[in-house]
Amino acid sequence: MNRSDGSLVSSSTGVFYPYQHQDFYAMDSLFLSHLKQEEVWDFQSVSQVHLGFLGFLTLRGFLRESLSLPKLQVQGLSKHWKTYLAKVNFLGKGVPWESKDFIPNLVSDVTLPLTEFGGKGHWATEFHWEKQDKESTSVFFAATDKQSDGDVAISDLMKDFLHYSQTNHYLERAYIRKENSSYLYLNSKEANPRVFFRENPTDLPEFLFLVAELKTKPSTHSN
Numbered sequence: 001m002n003r004s005d006g007s008l009v010s011s012s013t014g015v016f017y018p019y020q021h022q023d024f025y026a027m028d029s030l031f032l033s034h035l036k037q038e039e040v041w042d043f044q045s046v047s048q049v050h051l052g053f054l055g056f057l058t059l060r061g062f063l064r065e066s067l068s069l070p071k072l073q074v075q076g077l078s079k080h081w082k083t084y085l086a087k088v089n090f091l092g093k094g095v096p097w098e099s100k101d102f103i104p105n106l107v108s109d110v111t112l113p114l115t116e117f118g119g120k121g122h123w124a125t126e127f128h129w130e131k132q133d134k135e136s137t138s139v140f141f142a143a144t145d146k147q148s149d150g151d152v153a154i155s156d157l158m159k160d161f162l163h164y165s166q167t168n169h170y171l172e173r174a175y176i177r178k179e180n181s182s183y184l185y186l187n188s189k190e191a192n193p194r195v196f197f198r199e200n201p202t203d204l205p206e207f208l209f210l211v212a213e214l215k216t217k218p219s220t221h222s223n
Helices: 024-031 051-066 079-087 150-168
Strands: 009-016 035-042 072-075 097-099 123-132 136-146 169-178 181-186 194-199 207-216
Touching (some): 024 051, 024 169, 024 181, 035 051, 051 097, 051 123, 051 136, 051 207, 136 150, 150 169, 150 207
Parallel strands (some): 009 035, 035 072, 072 097
Antiparallel strands (some): 123 136, 136 207, 169 181, 169 207, 181 194
């Protein structure tokens, strides 16, 4: 059914099946597809934790929330997903989706790093998350309910992200998505990343999304 804001929501229930080896374009096609009135996302084919999937899932949840749709449900989470989500208390951060699988509430002394994205009043809803491994860092940022000009919002996000990514990291790849276009950044220790632009309009409300994979720069020690 068409809503007053122009978005299209099907009255039926949908079950979605992401799979582990999807790239950002494939994730985009699946997670930004037409909304269903009720949704279940089955992660049984995504056994390893990947912030691309987590970011797109969270973005879709916020888009549904902005349209006053029921929270999407997630099932089929592997032990790796359950352990990670429990360890960082992800579902306790106000995310707009629920797990049908039991996620234990683990007591952990993990300190989560804070990213410096957003917070400039461009969006009513903003959420950013970071996952650090030994030699790499993954990050995503999702924003909905735009409060200011979209070009200014994406410009500020890119300034913040480039400053963050160039300080201690090499950019591996990044994907920036608006409701009508996308930018794929690829780099391998080069001065300037390769950028691929696509016009790809959706029937979703305005949003801004970033997901990126970074390699940690080796530390240098002076003699």
